[in-house]
Amino acid sequence: MTLELQKPRPIWQIMFSTHHTDVGLLYLISSLTFLFLGGSLALAIRAELFLPGSQIIADSMTFNRIFTVHGTTLIFLFIIPFASAVGNYYVPIMVRYKDMAYPKLNAIAFWMIPPAGVLIWLGFADFTWYATPPYSIISAPGPAADMWIFGLKILGISSVLGALNFVVTILKCKHPDMSIGQIPLLAWSFLSSSLIIIVAIPTFAAALLMLLTDRLGVSGFFNPAMGGDPIAYAHLFWFTFHPEVYVLVIPAIGMMYEIIPRFSRKPIYSYNSGIFAFVMLSLVGFSSWAHHMYATGMSFTEKTVFMVGTLAAVPASAMHVFNFVATMWNARIRFSTPMMWAVGGIALFFSAGAGGVVNSAMPLDFTTHDTYWVVGHFHLFVMGTIAFGSLGFLYYMFPYVTGRLYNETLGKIHFILAFIGTVLVFFTQHILGLYGMPRRIYDYPPIPEWIAMNQIASIGAMIIGTSMVIFLANMIYSAGKGKLADTDDPFGLGGKYYYPFEAKNPSH
Amino acid sequence: MSGHSNWPEWIYVTVVIALMAWVGAEAWEAERLVEHVPEDAKTIIVTGQQWFWTFEHEDGTKEIGELHVEVGKAYKFEVVSKDVNHSFNIHDYVVLMDAIPGRVNTVWFAPDKVGEHDIQCREYCGLIHYNMRGKLYVEEPSH
């Protein structure tokens, strides 16, 4: 399978192209750029929290802006565009079509991302990644807040356009010889996550407009001083963003479905159970949004309903883990770099889910809610599962995209350091939460346990930072000077048999 | 893979479902008990505002940043906010309730030991959120 091995072309030919692998490359480059930008902000946060007192960030306003832009950047400008990059490269090939269904729309969806990123970064808002009113209406300084709102608006439209394109490409453009029950699980993951986007995003899009008019003072939807209700925003927000967490994680699971059987040199244990679990997550993901709101004063009945809705999604997540482990069982596994990332990612996915169950159980959530526990919980997903799956997949794609091999030793060092760092940062943050440290604080009292845990977490973050420098060097060097890859079997798995989806794209 | 029997996965999924049902049932039962406010609980009105807590006792006395209560008695907090969202938290007693403008949220506790505990804000509320802290003093009953 060859993704794009053309003679080197000048950058503007790629920028003005609508071909799916070109757009994929653009997505890839921009998402990785934002990964490094957002990651640097994380290092600043961890350096600041290394000790009580002010360390490297001058004041709390700057700190608040930094964590807001950190979260916004990594979720909306790294994770989602990275998935789109992979989808652009792979989905058309997997359904054996010449391109995405609507190539121009595809390029437009991509080109909405850089201006949105610029708005978010130039504004540097301070109201956290969920912009909760009434703070975001009456307290958050403009124009930063307004720029954030417009940035997110644009990103939402871009996501929906991208999602429509994937759905049509998969359902309408797949080769007539293939049934929907034959497309690879990676393509299934894009189908599921795209459908979630289309159903979930419009709600937040509406909430954003209401937030904007509230800020302008012409409406008071969420402003209690004008008879509005901030809780209404919380419902609209989480109705979009709980399903959205599955939008983030499902493509990463799809990438693992591509890597794990390949490097286990076995077919996936159960293709059907993979599809079933994707579909279940997409549906049940809509029944749990208010588990983010247990402490807002909901009634016992409401809390119970949303707890049940949350727990109902756990078996489907667990099925993916089972499928992976069963595939690796008794297999002749080759632990190349992509496989290490995938296996590490599954281990962290499992721990993250276990912590999530604790959050769901309503009385326990009053211990964990809005403490560092929650920060640890979702980072085990966004970093431990999604970034791990994505980075593993990037190593996996690398020879197909560049025609060259990355340096395997450096790839493994990158993984080992990042894994150690991730455990140090995010397991520790769970403990920090149990000690009661609230999230989103610029400074903290010198409680010995808090200091110790913060220091471990900060050291872990520096280890991850180091690993990312190694990664960057490896990618840049190997793309130009790496060993030439045998694109029929770049990982030496021993034969074409292990690359079942190499079916040549008829129009390539 | 087609054609092979999938019983290990069925067993596994059943176990996970059973486990979740058990977690849910335990949580339901525990929450039902903690939510039941004792009849004789005294009311304390807790007001969050940027960036401090005010406590008003039943007899009208007010405290700012400090809360004095008596050991062995039950207290019901009525949590309100004057500006943006906050979250009233005494971590040592697992007391957590959002202060949301326009709403009155209630939560209760009954301190069982004399001592001092931290009070903090656990919902982001702006500039000094990090230092929106207070102290709870649990004391012997005065006569």
Ligand code: HEM
């Ligand atoms: C086993 C599945 C999961 C369960 C049971 C679960 C449960 C929960 C619960 C109950 C909360 C609310 C915690 C609180 O604020 O007190 C939460 C927060 C969160 N979860 Fe999960 N979760 C699961 C999977 C995921 C996945 C797959 C992702 C992301 C890809 C994710 C991302 C998040 C995020 C981002 C938050 C916090 C958002 C914030 O407050 O900023 N979760 N989770």
Ligand SMILES: [Cu+2]
């Ligand atoms: Cu959620």
Ligand SMILES: [Cu+2]
């Ligand atoms: Cu606060």
